[in-house]
Amino acid sequence: MYIVDIIINYFQTNKELYIGEKITISDHMLQTAMLAEKNHSSKSLICSCLLHDIGHFIIEKPDLLVSNSLDGKHEEIGFKLLKNYFKPEVAEPIKLHVQAKRYLSKKKSYYDLLSNPSKISLKLQGGIMNDEESQKFTSLKFCRDALMLRKYDDGGKIPNVKVKKIDDYRDLINSQMINNLGSR
Numbered sequence: 283m284y285i286v287d288i289i290i291n292y293f294q295t296n297k298e299l300y301i302g303e304k305i306t307i308s309d310h311m312l313q314t315a316m317l318a319e320k321n322h323s324s325k326s327l328i329c330s331c332l333l334h335d336i337g338h339f340i341i342e343k344p345d346l347l348v349s350n351s352l353d354g355k356h357e358e359i360g361f362k363l364l365k366n367y368f369k370p371e372v373a374e375p376i377k378l379h380v381q382a383k384r385y386l387s388k389k390k391s392y393y394d395l396l397s398n399p400s401k402i403s404l405k406l407q408g409g410i411m412n413d414e415e416s417q418k419f420t421s422l423k424f425c426r427d428a429l430m431l432r433k434y435d436d437g438g439k440i441p442n443v444k445v446k447k448i449d450d451y452r453d454l455i456n457s458q459m460i461n462n463l464g465s466r
């Protein structure tokens with residue numbers, strides 16, 4: 283099966299709830315992508331937002347992770363899969379979106395707005411960054427995109443919002459693949 287079909291199939295069949303939230307992972311990612319679109323983001327960033335939690339589809343029962351105090355490292359699992367098929371502009375911000383939360387949480391106003399499950403997972407993910415970690419993070423090429431992704435990620439957790447269908451994004455997903463893999 284072709285990777286884009288596998289991804290679309292994940293969205294259509296996985297009805298797992300997003301960790302501790304009242305929304306499915308699929309709808310959460312669609313909402314995140316829609317926010318990026320609304321803010322006139324690049325196609326790469328929209329695609330990155332759309333696929334950012336795909337690692338949760340691969341990890342079994344992600345909703346149980348927080349209740350069992352486990353960090354599934356979903357950003358790395360997603361990145362490892364996607365980097366084989368997608369441009370770095372898509373895959374790299376996904377790898378960094380947890381680091382972005384750890385960085386942004388230095389600001390109390392950001393931390394206070396995180397949902398409760400997100401505050402719990404922050405601890406499991408290493409907690410708020412120290413100055414050295416922050417410096418390293420902000421020097422990374424895709425830091426800015428990761429911070430934008432994170433902003434839309436945090437905003438994309440509203441229950442009962444009407445979202446687009448994953449099929450509406452098929453062309454966009456195809457356009458972001460490396461070496462014209464998408465034109466097959």
Ligand SMILES: [Fe+2]
Pocket residue numbers: 310334335435
């Ligand atoms: Fe997310």
